[in-house]
Amino acid sequence: MTSAPANPAPSRLRARLRAQLPAALALAPAAIIVLVAYVGAMVWTVRLSFTSSKMLPVFDNVGFAQYQRLFNTERFIFSAWHILIFGVLFIAGCLVLGFLLAVFIDQRVRFEGLLRTIFLYPFAMSFIVTGLVWQWFLNPELGLQKVVRDLGFPNFSFDWIVDQNLVVYTLVIAGVWQSSGLVMAIMLAGLRGIDSELWKATRIDAIPTWRVYVSIVLPMIAPMVVTAAVLLAVAVAKLYDLVVAMTKGGPGLSSEVPAKFIMDNLFERSNVGLGTAAATVLLVTVIAILSPWIYAEHLRPKRGRR
Amino acid sequence: MSLALTPAGPKPQHFSVARLGVYAFLAISAAFFLIPLWVMMMTSFKTMDEIRLGHILSLPANPTLAAWFKAWSSACTGLACNGISVGFWNSVRILVPSVIVSIFVGALTGYAMSFWRVRGANALFAVLLVGAFIPYQVFLYPLVRIFSMIGLYSSISGIVVIHVIFGLPLMTLLFRNYYSSLPVELFNAARVDGAGFVGIFRHVILPMSTPIIIVAAILQVTGIWNDFILGLTFAGRTNQPMTVLLNNIVNSTQGEVEYNVNMAATVLTALVPLTVYLVSGRWFVRGIAAGAVKG
Amino acid sequence: MGAVSVRDLAIGFGDVSVINNLSLEITEGEFIVLLGPSGCGKSTLLNAIAGLIDIKQGQVWIDSKNVTWAEPKDRGIGMVFQSYSLYPRMSVEQNLSFGLRIAGTPKDEIAARVAKASKLLQLDPLLKRKPSELSGGQRQRVAIGRALVRNVGVFLFDEPLSNLDAKLRNELRVEIKKLHQDIGNTMIYVTHDQIEALTLADRIAVMKSGVIQQLASPHDIYHFPANLFVAGFIGSPGMNFISGALRGSQGVACDYDGGSVDMSRYPFARPPAEGTRVTLGVRPEHIDLGDAPAGAHGARGIVSIVEPMGAETILWTTFAGKSMTIRADGDSTVKVGDEIAFWFDAARASVFDATSGERL
Numbered sequence: 001m002t003s004a005p006a007n008p009a010p011s012r013l014r015a016r017l018r019a020q021l022p023a024a025l026a027l028a029p030a031a032i033i034v035l036v037a038y039v040g041a042m043v044w045t046v047r048l049s050f051t052s053s054k055m056l057p058v059f060d061n062v063g064f065a066q067y068q069r070l071f072n073t074e075r076f077i078f079s080a081w082h083i084l085i086f087g088v089l090f091i092a093g094c095l096v097l098g099f100l101l102a103v104f105i106d107q108r109v110r111f112e113g114l115l116r117t118i119f120l121y122p123f124a125m126s127f128i129v130t131g132l133v134w135q136w137f138l139n140p141e142l143g144l145q146k147v148v149r150d151l152g153f154p155n156f157s158f159d160w161i162v163d164q165n166l167v168v169y170t171l172v173i174a175g176v177w178q179s180s181g182l183v184m185a186i187m188l189a190g191l192r193g194i195d196s197e198l199w200k201a202t203r204i205d206a207i208p209t210w211r212v213y214v215s216i217v218l219p220m221i222a223p224m225v226v227t228a229a230v231l232l233a234v235a236v237a238k239l240y241d242l243v244v245a246m247t248k249g250g251p252g253l254s255s256e257v258p259a260k261f262i263m264d265n266l267f268e269r270s271n272v273g274l275g276t277a278a279a280t281v282l283l284v285t286v287i288a289i290l291s292p293w294i295y296a297e298h299l300r301p302k303r304g305r306r
Numbered sequence: 307m308s309l310a311l312t313p314a315g316p317k318p319q320h321f322s323v324a325r326l327g328v329y330a331f332l333a334i335s336a337a338f339f340l341i342p343l344w345v346m347m348m349t350s351f352k353t354m355d356e357i358r359l360g361h362i363l364s365l366p367a368n369p370t371l372a373a374w375f376k377a378w379s380s381a382c383t384g385l386a387c388n389g390i391s392v393g394f395w396n397s398v399r400i401l402v403p404s405v406i407v408s409i410f411v412g413a414l415t416g417y418a419m420s421f422w423r424v425r426g427a428n429a430l431f432a433v434l435l436v437g438a439f440i441p442y443q444v445f446l447y448p449l450v451r452i453f454s455m456i457g458l459y460s461s462i463s464g465i466v467v468i469h470v471i472f473g474l475p476l477m478t479l480l481f482r483n484y485y486s487s488l489p490v491e492l493f494n495a496a497r498v499d500g501a502g503f504v505g506i507f508r509h510v511i512l513p514m515s516t517p518i519i520i521v522a523a524i525l526q527v528t529g530i531w532n533d534f535i536l537g538l539t540f541a542g543r544t545n546q547p548m549t550v551l552l553n554n555i556v557n558s559t560q561g562e563v564e565y566n567v568n569m570a571a572t573v574l575t576a577l578v579p580l581t582v583y584l585v586s587g588r589w590f591v592r593g594i595a596a597g598a599v600k601g
Numbered sequence: 602m603g604a605v606s607v608r609d610l611a612i613g614f615g616d617v618s619v620i621n622n623l624s625l626e627i628t629e630g631e632f633i634v635l636l637g638p639s640g641c642g643k644s645t646l647l648n649a650i651a652g653l654i655d656i657k658q659g660q661v662w663i664d665s666k667n668v669t670w671a672e673p674k675d676r677g678i679g680m681v682f683q684s685y686s687l688y689p690r691m692s693v694e695q696n697l698s699f700g701l702r703i704a705g706t707p708k709d710e711i712a713a714r715v716a717k718a719s720k721l722l723q724l725d726p727l728l729k730r731k732p733s734e735l736s737g738g739q740r741q742r743v744a745i746g747r748a749l750v751r752n753v754g755v756f757l758f759d760e761p762l763s764n765l766d767a768k769l770r771n772e773l774r775v776e777i778k779k780l781h782q783d784i785g786n787t788m789i790y791v792t793h794d795q796i797e798a799l800t801l802a803d804r805i806a807v808m809k810s811g812v813i814q815q816l817a818s819p820h821d822i823y824h825f826p827a828n829l830f831v832a833g834f835i836g837s838p839g840m841n842f843i844s845g846a847l848r849g850s851q852g853v854a855c856d857y858d859g860g861s862v863d864m865s866r867y868p869f870a871r872p873p874a875e876g877t878r879v880t881l882g883v884r885p886e887h888i889d890l891g892d893a894p895a896g897a898h899g900a901r902g903i904v905s906i907v908e909p910m911g912a913e914t915i916l917w918t919t920f921a922g923k924s925m926t927i928r929a930d931g932d933s934t935v936k937v938g939d940e941i942a943f944w945f946d947a948a949r950a951s952v953f954d955a956t957s958g959e960r961l
Contacts, residue, residue: 022503023422030415030474031430037449037471038437044448057451101335104328117584118336120591121343124583126532128549129576132556133342136349136565137362146360177339185594197686200653205700205747206674209324215699219690238441241534245553262443263535276447283444290439313670314660 042283049277055270066277076278079256082168086175086257087236093176094232095225098183103213105184106191116188120181127178131245134174135161164254167247171239171255174246179235183228190221223297230293237286258282350374350570357565373566377574381567383551384558390571393551397531397578399462400547404469405526409519411470412477417507419478420485421493431478438475442535450539460542468540469530477522480593484518485511521593524586528579548575603629603664603754603787605650610659612642612649619645620811623659629754632781632788636798637808638834643791644759646808650789651757652676664754679748680757683764685740687732693743694728697750711750718749721783722776738769745780758790762797774800795835799823807831825951829958832882832951838928841888843881843921844955847873855881855952857921862898866948869961878955883945885915886928890935893944904939916941 052062070076101119105112122130137143140159148156160166194217202212218225240259247255258278265275345362351369379389386392419427449468450459458464488511496506537547552575556568583590605627612620620642627633635643648654650661652673660669668676687696697718701711719725722742732740741761748756758777762770778801781788792798798805799819807814807822807830815827826832832840845857847864855862862881873879893899902918902925909931916927916935927943935941952961 020422020424023418023424026414026418026503027424027427027430029411030434030478033471033474034430034433034437036452037445038433038440041445041448041452042440045444048447097335100331104332107325107328109328109332115332115336116591117587118339121580121583122339124528124579124590125576126534126549126579128532128534128553129572130342132552132568132572133346135556136569137342137345139362142357142360142565143362147363150361177342181339182594185591189591189595195684195686197682197684198688200651200673201680201682201686201747203653203673204651204678204680205703205751207700207703211703216688216690222690234439240443241549244534245557248557259441259443263446266443266447267539272447279441279444279447282441286440290436294436312660313667315658315669316655317670 045276046280046283048272049280051273053272053276055272057272062273066273067281069274070277070281073274075253075256076258076261078253079258079261082255083236083239083257085168086171086239087233089169089172090175090179090236091229091232093172094180094183095229097176097180098228099187099225101180101184102187102191105188116185119184122178123181125178127241128245130174130178131242131247134170134177135246138170161247162251164251167251167255171242171246174242175239178242179232183232186224186228187221190224191217194220226293230290233289234286237282237289346569346573346576349568350377350566350573352566354562354564354566373564373570374574376564377555377567377570381555381571383546383554390548390551390555390574393546393548394574396541396545396551397537397547397549400465400469400537400541400545401527401530403462403466404473404530405523407466408470408473408477408526409522412474412522413481413512413515413519414507415474415478416481416483416485417511418503419482421490421506421511422503431482434475434478442472446539453540459540460545462541462545465537465541465545468536469526469533472536473526473529476525480518480522480525481515484515488514520586520589524582524589525593527582531579604662605664605755605787605789606660606662607646607650608660608662610646610649610661611657612645612654613657618657618811620649623811623813625806625813625816627787627789630785630787632790632801632803634798634802634805635789635791635808636793636795636805636834638793640810641808642811643793643808645811647757647759647789647791651678651680676755677753678755678757679751679753680759681741681744681748681761683760685732685737685744685764687740687743687747689732692729692731693724693735693746696732696743697724697746700747701750714750714752715746718746721749721780722746736769737765738773741765741773742776745777749784754786756786756788758788758792760792761790762792762794770794770797777801795837799835807834824949825960826882827960829880829882829953832953836884838885838915838926840882840884840951841920841923841925843883843923845879845881845921847875847877847879849875855879855947857881859921860898860900862947863896864947864952866896866946867950867952868948869952871961873961877961879961880953880955880958882951882953883925883949885926887949888925888927888943888945890927890929890933890941890943892942897944897946899942899944901940901942904935904937904941907935907937918943 047059048057049066050062050064051058051060052065105115109115138145138158138161140146140162145156145158148158161170198216199212202216207216238259239257240263243249243255243257243260249256249260259282262275262278262282265271265278269275341363348364348366349357349362350373351371352366353368353370353372356367377389378391380387381389383390383392418424419431449471453459453464453467458467492510492514493506496510501509531547532549533547534549534553537545538550541547541550552571555571605625607623607625610620610623611618623646625646635646637643645654649656650663652661652668652671656669660667662668663676663678673680688699691699694715697715698711701714706714719728722745724739724742724746727735727739727743732743735743744761745756761777762773765773774797777790781801790797790801799822802819804816804818805822806816809830815822815831817825817827822831823835826835826840829842833842843857845855845862848854848856848861853863853865855864900920902920904916904918905924906915906917908915908917912931914929914931914933914935916929916933918925918927918941929935953959954961
């Protein structure tokens with residue numbers, strides 16, 4: 001810098017602040033939103049879980065009473081169990097189907113554009129639409145079951161949607177139908193990023209195509225698979241619309257899920273304390289699942305990456 | 307095809323079993339994905355008598371638009387029976403301001419974060435991203451109370467603000483990543499020319515943002531139109547979006563279930579995002595790639 | 602084992618014909634280089650020999666077997682690519698052995714082959730590393746090793762050094778030459794770099810627009826280029842070209858603008874016609890400074906540019922109306938503006954027909 005004025009430090013600081021001021025102001029909306037709507041609301045929810053609030057918030061302190069109540073509520077235990085089953089099957093189903101779809105489309109097939117459009121369009125639709133369509137299609141009297149029976153299989157039964165033990169699996173089917181296309185799109189992007197010379201090398205080395213996908217390609221796109229899995233896991237935690245539309249949590253309580261449990265207790269059953277306790281449990285679970293991934297992807301120092 | 311004993315010239319093409327298997331798998335998968343759409347469409351054109359016969363996959367014998375008219379203007383969506391058109395217009399009234407404001411705030415935030423060194427910007431971004439992963443239910447009740455207190459609850463303005471709030475992580479991610487990929491020389495040249503924060507945004511950055519604005523618009527239009535839970539909670543009884551009214555039509559009618567009307571209403575609700583999807587094609591996929599491949 | 606024969610090859614994509622009616626015989630153990638500018642068809646030819654692209658007509662024979670319809674893996678070839686294409690998530694050792702493991706080769710056989718390749722290419726300290734932890738030169742050695750363990754007769758190289766920096770390129774070039782001396786397999790090498798071609802090849806096939814312009818040893822290509830293109834492509838700095846016309850019954854002299862060169866000692870392939878317009882080519886290193894001795898052609902010129910290169914100095918002057926470059930000694934004291942005397946011997950020059958470009 002050129003010759004320093006009488007008081008160099010304050011004026012330089014002032015200049016820097018002046019340059020940064022508009023930018024800082026521009027970030028103010030985001031900062032307010034984060035502080036109030038995200039952090040603030042989250043803290044408030046957790047605080048309410050330690051109160052006896054019923055319809056309106058009350059700021060007393062009942063310790064872990066709501067949590068005790070929560071874990072003795074059959075409906076909540078069921079919802080946790082259901083979301084676990086749904087989560088595992090849904091994520092596995094989407095990953096496998098999405099991967100297979102991507103691999104097969106990658107085989108230089110004709111109508112590739114058309115096929116991609118077909119596999120991805122469900123993702124453009126609301127979960128409500130998906131739930132209602134599948135509810136209708138799986139209708140035992142007039143839907144799939146009747147069609148197959150009419151084809152000559154009178155003992156075929158597919159009344160899962162009204163069966164307490166099987167209804168969760170119908171949610172899985174509808175969910176996989178909606179979301180596999182997304183996984184396919186992510187994986188296809190990964191597959192297309194692989195150097196064509198690598199494929200030439202495998203042809204010379206006599207590696208069969210399926211083996212290339214399993215031993216070479218899959219490890220290469222592993223980070224994308226993990227990203228897809230994380231996105232799917234988040235969708236599992238948020239599962240609400242699909243259940244409301246497709247089964248309303250029924251028959252009985254046999255397709256109840258945590259998000260719906262929370263909503264019902266917060267707004268319909270006027271059980272704010274119980275609802276926020278359940279929300280807090282959901283929050284802790286999500287953070288527990290996310291933390292390893294966030295650590296591995298963003299916080300751990302990267303070694304020798306190209 | 308000549309039976310040459312000595313191989314010469316192009317190799318004869320054999321349509322192998324493996325290739326057949328690939329096409330078979332893809333065809334079956336395509337059927338799986340298309341059948342619900344087919345069912346939805348077919349049912350909406352049938353009469354209830356025909357539906358009761360239970361041939362859900364067949365074409366309508368006497369196609370009629372009666373169910374469509376009923377769904378649009380006279381289906382019962384709770385207390386009122388004015389059809390789902392009410393919901394359509396509500397959704398439009400929610401959609402337009404929400405998309406515009408959320409994209410604008412996202413662009414501004416992304417711009418401020420990527421070119422200007424503001425202390426704490428990275429931490430803010432990190433918290434924003436983490437917030438995107440947390441289910442709405444964790445934030446919902448306090449937000450309801452806050453909005454009640456400031457008079458935004460049960461109003462269009464309220465639901466718009468909510469969509470801006472919950473759209474901010476994705477929007478900021480898109481714009482921040484996009485702007486980070488622009489050459490910083492552009493920015494430096496404009497600064498040397500004397501432009502300030504707003505000036506650079508208006509004259510240099512914004513004109514270059516067309517691709518990412520398109521992607522953001524596609525994602526927001528689809529996401530907001532398809533939203534159910536936020537509209538249900540914050541929009542207010544007279545402003546319920548189409549998805550909420552659709553669910554009411556199908557799942558809370560008394561008396562006989564009119565499947566054709568239900569499906570017509572379902573198609574109508576799916577029409578807007580489906581059209582956006584079909585028209586935007588490649589941009590849609592680009593949006594997913596931009597959003598899913600974080601950082 | 603290892604002779605390669607290409608017969609009447611035609612390759613095209615859609616309506617575009619890249620190679621037409623090309624035939625090439627490669628003897629066993631030969632190191633042949635396909636050299637040419639980008640787009641000349643050299644990589645296309647290599648990929649066709651490998652079986653990676655379809656051909657329209659013709660045959661490919663490897664090792665006395667017609668492999669025209671054979672899959673790449675059944676042709677007895679190994680290939681090294683420009684961007685190495687190693688399997689990124691496997692260690693060097695796994696990269697070397699993967700193909701053999703798939704083929705079901707017994708474990709001790711695999712270990713023996715990997716050890717032999719590793720020793721030959723000095724990969725022993727690198728065996729446990731992943732490709733992302735290796736330098737470009739090391740990655741290429743692994744790529745070569747992967748071809749080595751296949752125990753094949755023919756090695757194909759597709760511009761393997763083009764992605765390396767100059768220093769690594771020189772080092773690896775020597776290693777490839779040494780490898781050929783050690784194992785003696787047939788090697789077909791594609792490059793656009795003439796230094797690589799001249800140093801590595803037993804024979805060079807110079808290609809342009811899908812046609813082999815000349816197939817000969819490096820020495821012949823350099824000293825007796827078959828046409829104008831080859832003459833201009835090989836040699837750096839390039840050959841000097843002078844336009845002129847032949848005079849006399851046996852092309853006894855070449856008249857250029859401002860003088861005449863005695864061509865009586867030039868080895869014409871056939872006696873040329875009187876008045877043929879020609880292009881006379883002289884390499885910079887075949888021009889000496891000083892007064893011309895008997896039988897040589899002398900001239901004078903003013904030096905316009907001096908390029909000191911360390912081991913030699915390039916002088917730029919004019920002759921017959923065109924610029925001429927001369928290779929002078931590294932410690933030459935010639936300065937810009939000096940007038941110099943220089944001479945060359947027509948017997949060492951090359952004469953090309955001005956219209957067809959063919960050597961006379």
